[in-house]
Amino acid sequence: VPALTAAEAERLDADDPLRPFRRRFRLPPDGPYLDGNSLGALPLATMARLTATVEDEWGTGLVTSWNAAGWFEAPARVGAKIARLIGAAAEEVIVADSTTLNLWKLLGAACLARPGRGTILSEPGNFPTDLYAAEGVARAFGRRLRLADIAEITAAIDEDTAVLLLTHVHYKSADCRDMAALTAAAHARGALVLWDLSHSAGAVPVDLRGAGADLAVGCGYKYLNGGPGAPAFLFASAALQPSLVNPLSGWMGHAAPFAFEDGFRGAEGMRRFLAGTPPVIGLAALEAGVDLLLEAPEAQRVAKSRALGQAWIGGVEALDAGFTLASPRDPALRGSHVSFAHPQAFAIVQALIARSIVGDFRAPDLMRMGFAPIYNSFADIARAIEALRLVMAGEEWRRPAFSERGTVT
Ligand SMILES: *Cc1c(COP(=O)(O)O)cnc(C)c1O
Numbered sequence: 001v002p003a004l005t006a007a008e009a010e011r012l013d014a015d016d017p018l019r020p021f022r023r024r025f026r027l028p029p030d031g032p033y034l035d036g037n038s039l040g041a042l043p044l045a046t047m048a049r050l051t052a053t054v055e056d057e058w059g060t061g062l063v064t065s066w067n068a069a070g071w072f073e074a075p076a077r078v079g080a081k082i083a084r085l086i087g088a089a090a091e092e093v094i095v096a097d098s099t100t101l102n103l104w105k106l107l108g109a110a111c112l113a114r115p116g117r118g119t120i121l122s123e124p125g126n127f128p129t130d131l132y133a134a135e136g137v138a139r140a141f142g143r144r145l146r147l148a149d150i151a152e153i154t155a156a157i158d159e160d161t162a163v164l165l166l167t168h169v170h171y172k173s174a175d176c177r178d179m180a181a182l183t184a185a186a187h188a189r190g191a192l193v194l195w196d197l198s199h200s201a202g203a204v205p206v207d208l209r210g211a212g213a214d215l216a217v218g219c220g221y222k223y224l225n226g227g228p229g230a231p232a233f234l235f236a237s238a239a240l241q242p243s244l245v246n247p248l249s250g251w252m253g254h255a256a257p258f259a260f261e262d263g264f265r266g267a268e269g270m271r272r273f274l275a276g277t278p279p280v281i282g283l284a285a286l287e288a289g290v291d292l293l294l295e296a297p298e299a300q301r302v303a304k305s306r307a308l309g310q311a312w313i314g315g316v317e318a319l320d321a322g323f324t325l326a327s328p329r330d331p332a333l334r335g336s337h338v339s340f341a342h343p344q345a346f347a348i349v350q351a352l353i354a355r356s357i358v359g360d361f362r363a364p365d366l367m368r369m370g371f372a373p374i375y376n377s378f379a380d381i382a383r384a385i386e387a388l389r390l391v392m393a394g395e396e397w398r399r400p401a402f403s404e405r406g407t408v409t
Contacts, residue, residue, distance in 0.1 A: 003318035004311045009382035012307070017300050018373060024292060025225075025375045031356020032380030037171075037199060037337045037370030038360055040225035046288040053284040065280075074283040075231075075274060081290045082224070082233050085298075086197060086216070087207035092235050094270035095220070095283060099198055099232040101248070102217040103133035103165075105273055106234060108247035110163035110192045110215060111141040113240075117162035117191070120145050123153060127171050130196055134165055141247075150177070154185045161191040163215075168206065169199035169335030172362050174327040176204060176335055180211040187212065192240075198222060201233075202293050203336035203372075205302055214240050223336065223372060224293065226286030231279050234270070241269055250275035296374050304373035306331035308381055309338050312369060315385030316340055321392040326366055337370040346409075348391060350402035355387040361409050 004012075013019060026042045027033055033041055057069040066072050080090035096102065107120060120134045124147045131145070138145040148156035150166075157164060164186045169176050179195060186193045194215040200206050202223035208216055214237055220230030236244055246266060251257045252274035255265040266272035293301075309331055316323050323340040342348060342365060349361040359369040369384065391397055 003315045003385060004378065004382050006379070006382045006386075009311075009378035012378040016304065016377070018296055018304055019377070021292070021296055021374045022377060027375060028356060028358070031358060032376065032384055034357065034359045034369040034371065034376065034380065034384060036225075036372035036376070037203070037222050037335075037368075039228060040222055040289065040372065041375055042227070043225055043288055043292045045292060046225075046227065046285050049284050049288040050281065053281055058280075071278070071280045074280060074287070075278045076271065078283055078287045078290060079233055079270065081287065081294060082201065082218075083235075084294060085202055085206070085224075085290070086200075086218070086235065087205075087209050087211075088216075088235050089209065089238060091269055092208075092238055092241075093233055094273055095231050095233045095286065096274050096278065097232060098229075099196070099217050099219045100129045100133055101275075102232050102234040102273075103130060103194070103196070104137060105246050105248050105275075106194050106215045106217060106236070107134060107137040107163060107165065108141060109236075109244040110194060111137065111143055112245050112247065113243055114162035114190075114192060117160050118143050119158075119160045120163055120165060121153070121156055121161050121191070122147055122165040123150050125170075125172070126165070127167055127196065127198070130165060130167060150175075154182070157186050157189045157191055159189060161186070161189060163192045163194055165194045165196070167196040167198065169204060171199055172326070172339055172366055172368070174199070174335040174337050174339060176200075176328070176333050179206075179208075179213060183211050183213055199335050199337070202301075203305060205298065208235060208237070213237060220282075220286045220289075224286060225289030227282070227289070229282065230286045230289075231282045234273055236270065236273070244272070246273050246275070248275045252276055252278065293374060301373045305336040305371055306334075308371035308373065308376055308378065309334060309336065311378060311381045312338055312371070312384070315381065316388065319385070319389055319392060321388075323367070336372070337368055339366040339368045341365045342367060344397050346405070347397035347399075347402040348388075351391040351396040351399070352384070352387055354396075354402070355391065357384045357387045359384075363409075
């Protein structure tokens, strides 16, 4: 792929059917934001929505808003909207808690649903919280966590596997896993599969129903643009739901929360996966982000995501500056971010940030850029390529300040 010129970028942006969406976000004035896979940008509509939620619903409505403003229904209502982005039925998705807690709930539920099986299976290098949650669930439920490389994962599924835990789009490599094939392989041996869609939802086509998926979780603050610490979502297939028990039982997951009974009876459907009171303000922000995404046709989002990624790969490789592609070259096998390995990746990313090109570094040596098709443009890519050219040609990354590490990378 030849490097993208500014003129070509302008032409591609002029033809982009998603172009009008960019104006509906607040974006940094002087630099492309290429980290929407870590924290999505702020939709302008979210600010008005939050003001209304706080001033009118909370400030004026107070406790009556649980019914009158639909607060109680918000987890299921927003879940039903997210369902449309991930190939699920409306009643198969609910919004609650963080991805980490939802991993705990569904991994625990999977262990309880497969009582004779002693193993949670995952891959080394999976997202840390997924592995930490799996380790903790294994300890709490008397199971063991086994890790097998992705190339050997199918062979590693056996009669002892209770649940296979995989991330659909890998957070570093952007490798997109074959959900249908891996789910079928697990089912052939009687195991359940839990998919983490944190880097998939709103970014790549996901067809949970088509893949026969059992369980899934995902994040609200990446491509769904729900804001920092947005509540996460969880999915259980309609067929599986009746047999699942939420080990993190709480009153909001009770069949009759306002009957105030002493004993726990799980609610019908996905409501049983709620634990405590839903984060109403966070749900309002997430709903505004999801509503905006749902306005943009998926086929257009996917095509543009792939085109942006290809343009970035072509541009970086044309610089011939020692970067090695660490993501699939075939966009159909890739998520919506691209990682390049470089021994100086940390300092290079800092030098790019100093030029207002915001991407991120992932240890040990990856420069990772995320492309959110709803607000990134081809001009963003052209500017990032030009900035990277300057950073490499001028060896700007050598400045000592660019090697100092903050707490959050
Ligand atoms: C972002 C991400 C998470 C986030 O978990 P939190 O509980 O929201 O901090 C989990 N898993 C994966 C794969 C992610 O990419």
